Amino acid sequence: MSPAEHDDGAPIAPGSPLARALDGFVAPDLPAGFADKVLAATATRPAPLPELRRTGSTGTVRGWRLGRRIAIGVVGFSALATAAAATGLLERVGLPVPSASKVWASITGDEPASKPAEAAAAVAAVPVDPAPAAFAPVRIEGPIDTPEELGEAFRRIDEVRKGRSEMRRQLLDQRITREKERRAAAGLPLPTPEEEARIRQRLEEARLRREGVLSERIEARREELRERVESGEALTREDIVRPIREEQRSLQQRQQLERLRRMSPEQRREAVRRLPPEERRALMEAWQQRRAQRLGREAPAGTSPVETGPQSAPEGTAEPDPSRTGTAEAEPPR
Amino acid sequence: MAAPMADDAALAARLAARDAQALREVIARHAGALNRIAYRMVGDAHEAEDIVQEACLRLWDHAPRLAQRHPAGTPAGAALRLSGWLKRVVTNLAIDRLRAGRRISGEEVPERADEAPLADSRIEVEQRDGATRALVLALPERQRAAIVLTYYEELPNAEAAEAMDMNIKAFESLLHRARASLRQAFAAQGEAQ
Numbered sequence: 001m002s003p004a005e006h007d008d009g010a011p012i013a014p015g016s017p018l019a020r021a022l023d024g025f026v027a028p029d030l031p032a033g034f035a036d037k038v039l040a041a042t043a044t045r046p047a048p049l050p051e052l053r054r055t056g057s058t059g060t061v062r063g064w065r066l067g068r069r070i071a072i073g074v075v076g077f078s079a080l081a082t083a084a085a086a087t088g089l090l091e092r093v094g095l096p097v098p099s100a101s102k103v104w105a106s107i108t109g110d111e112p113a114s115k116p117a118e119a120a121a122a123v124a125a126v127p128v129d130p131a132p133a134a135f136a137p138v139r140i141e142g143p144i145d146t147p148e149e150l151g152e153a154f155r156r157i158d159e160v161r162k163g164r165s166e167m168r169r170q171l172l173d174q175r176i177t178r179e180k181e182r183r184a185a186a187g188l189p190l191p192t193p194e195e196e197a198r199i200r201q202r203l204e205e206a207r208l209r210r211e212g213v214l215s216e217r218i219e220a221r222r223e224e225l226r227e228r229v230e231s232g233e234a235l236t237r238e239d240i241v242r243p244i245r246e247e248q249r250s251l252q253q254r255q256q257l258e259r260l261r262r263m264s265p266e267q268r269r270e271a272v273r274r275l276p277p278e279e280r281r282a283l284m285e286a287w288q289q290r291r292a293q294r295l296g297r298e299a300p301a302g303t304s305p306v307e308t309g310p311q312s313a314p315e316g317t318a319e320p321d322p323s324r325t326g327t328a329e330a331e332p333p334r
Numbered sequence: 335m336a337a338p339m340a341d342d343a344a345l346a347a348r349l350a351a352r353d354a355q356a357l358r359e360v361i362a363r364h365a366g367a368l369n370r371i372a373y374r375m376v377g378d379a380h381e382a383e384d385i386v387q388e389a390c391l392r393l394w395d396h397a398p399r400l401a402q403r404h405p406a407g408t409p410a411g412a413a414l415r416l417s418g419w420l421k422r423v424v425t426n427l428a429i430d431r432l433r434a435g436r437r438i439s440g441e442e443v444p445e446r447a448d449e450a451p452l453a454d455s456r457i458e459v460e461q462r463d464g465a466t467r468a469l470v471l472a473l474p475e476r477q478r479a480a481i482v483l484t485y486y487e488e489l490p491n492a493e494a495a496e497a498m499d500m501n502i503k504a505f506e507s508l509l510h511r512a513r514a515s516l517r518q519a520f521a522a523q524g525e526a527q
Contacts, residue, residue, distance in 0.1 A: 008517045009510030012485055018520050022485060024466035027373040030383060035361040038390045039354050045391055 143234035150229050153240055154222060165211065172203065253286040343404050343411030349397030361390055364417055367487060368424045374482045375428035377471045385431065389423040421487075422497040425479050432475040469519055477512030484509060 012019050084090050085097045144150050176196075183190055191199065225235060260268050272280060348356035365386055372382035393400075393416070404414035470478060476498070483494040495505035 008514035010513065012513060012516075018517060021466045021469060021520060022481075022516075025374060025470055025486075027370040027382070028379050030365055030369045030386065034365060034383065034387070035358050038361060038387050039357060041387065041391055042354070042357065042394050045394065 143236060144240070145229060145232070145234040147226065147229055150226060150235065150240075157240070168207070176200075250286070253283060256283060257287060257290070342414045342416045343401070343406040343408075345416060346397055346401045346404060346414060347406050349394060350401035357390065357394055360393065360416060360420075364420050365390070367417070368420055371421060371424050371482055371487060372428050374470060374486055375425070375475070375478060376431055377467060381431065385424055385427045388427055389420050392423055393420060418493060418496060421483070421489075422499065425483070425497050426499070429475045429479060465523055469516060469523065472519055473512060473515055476508060477515055480505065480509040480512045481516060 012022065090097050144153055176199075180190055225239065228239075229235060260271060263271060272283075275283065345356055345360060349360070368386045368389060369382055372385040373379060376382055376385070400414065400419070404411045470481060473481065479498055480494065483489045483497055484491065487494075489497065491506055491509065492502055494509075495502045498505060498508075500508070
C-alpha cells in the first residue's frame with residue numbers, strides 16, 4: 001500500500017478504482033443553437049446597473065478613510081489637550097505646562113541672557129507706568145486698633161493715591177498729545193508753546209486745588225479716625241477704605257459726565273437712556289450736586305441750585321467750568 | 335488545462351462594443367468547459383445550460399467594465415483571463431442554485447463525509463442514475479466544486495481557489511476534506527455492493 005492510500009485527502013491517482021469510477025460521470029454536450037439562444041437573450045437583456053461610486057475594497061479608498069480618521073483623531077486630541085492646558089486641568093493633575101516664552105527660550109537657547117534683560121526692562125518700566133501700583137488694592141487685615149497700624153494703613157493709602165495722581169497726570173499728557181495730533185492732521189491751528197504752557201498751568205492749578213480740597217477732607221477724616229483709635233475703638237477696613245471708594249466713584253462719575261458733555265444732544269440722550277436705571281439715577285444726582293455747587297459759587301444768593309429738571313440735565317447745558325468742577329483734566333487744549 | 339488566451343482583452347473590448355460575433359467566439363471557446371462544470375455541480379443538463387447561459391450574459395453585461403480595467407495592449411489587459419472569470423461565475427451560480435434548492439427542499443447537506451447509513455440510503459436511491467454520479471453529487475456543494483475544478487477540469491489549485499473566491503490554504507484544506515469524503519463514500523458504496 002502506498003502512503004497516499006493511507007491519506008484519505010491525498011490526490012486521486014489516475015487509474016485508481018476511484019478515478020475510474022469518477023471518470024464515469026460524463027457531462028452531455030450543450031444543445032445545438034446554444035450560442036444563438038444566448039445572443040437572442042442579449043437583445044432582451046436589461047441594461048446593467050451603473051457601477052457603485054465607492055467600492056470600499058480598493059486600497060486608495062481605504063487609505064483615505066484611514067487617513068481621515070487619523071486626522072480627525074489628531075485634531076480632536078489637540079483640541080482636548082489645548083482646552084485642558086488652557087483651563088489649568090493639566091497643572092491640577094501634576095502635569096507642568098510650560099509657557100510659550102519658556103518653550104521659545106529652550107528652542108533658541110538664550111534663556112540665561114534674556115533674564116537680566118527682562119529684569120532690567122521691568123525695573124525701567126516701574127517709574128514710566130505707575131498704573132499697576134495705582135490699581136493695587138489696599139489690603140488691611142484684621143481690626144486696626146493702634147496708632148501704628150492706622151499710620152501704616154494711611155501710608156499705604158497714600159501710596160495708592162500717589163500712583164493714581166501720577167496716572168492722571170500721564171493721561172492728561174496723552175490726551176493733550178492726541179488732541180494736538182488730531183488738530184495737526186485736520187489742519188487746525190495748533191496752540192503756541194506759550195498757550196500750551198498756560199493751559200497746562202491752569203490744569204495743574206485746578207488739579208492741585210482739587211487735591212488740596214480732597215486732602216483737607218481726607219485729613220479731617222483721618223483725624224477723626226485717629227481719635228477713634230486713641231479712644232480704644234477698633235476700626236474695620238470699611239471705615240478706612242470707604243472714603244477712597246467714594247473718591248473713586250466720584251472720579252468715574254466726573255469722567256462719565258465729561259464724556260456726555262462732549263456728545264451731541266441726540267447722542268447724549270441716547271447714551272443716558274441706555275444706562276441702567278440705578279446708574280442713571282446716581283449720575284443725575286452727581287450732576288445736580290455738581291451744578292448746585294457751581295451755581296452756589298456763581299449765582300447770587302437765594303437762587304435754587306436745582307431749578308433745571310434732571311431729565312434735561314446732562315444735555316448740552318452741562319458745560320462745566322473746568323476750574324470748578326474738576327473735569328479740567330479731561331479738557332483738551334483748544 | 336486551458337492555456338491563457340492572449341487576446342482576451344481584445345475580446346473584452348469587442349464585447350464592450352457590443353460585438354455579437356465576439357460573444358459567439360467566447361461561447362465557442364469556453365461554453366463546453368463551463369457546461370461540464372455546471373453539469374457536474376448540479377447534475378441536471380437543463381439547469382447546467384441555464385447556468386452557462388447566465389454566465390455568458392453576465393460577461394456581456396460586465397464587458398464594458400472589464401474592458402475599462404483591462405485595456406488591450408497593457409499589462410492589465412494581458413492579465414485578463416476570461417476563462418477564469420467565467421468559471422468563477424459558473425461555480426458561484428451553481429453553488430447558489432444548490433443552496434437555493436436546499437432551502438426549498440429543507441434538505442441538509444453535511445459538511446463532513448456522509449455517515450455510512452445516510453450514504454447508503456442515498457446511494458440506493460440514486461443507483462438508477464449511476465453510482466459514479468451519485469458519488470460526486472453526494473458531496474457538499476463546495477467540496478463538490480473543488481473536485482470538479484481540480485479533478486475533472488484539471489485546474490491548478492491556485493486557479494481553482496480563485497474560481498471559488500478562496501485563498502489557496504483554505505482551498506487546499508477544502509480539497510483535502512473533499513477527497514476524504516469522496517473516498518469514504520466510495521468505500522461505503524463498495525461495501526454496499
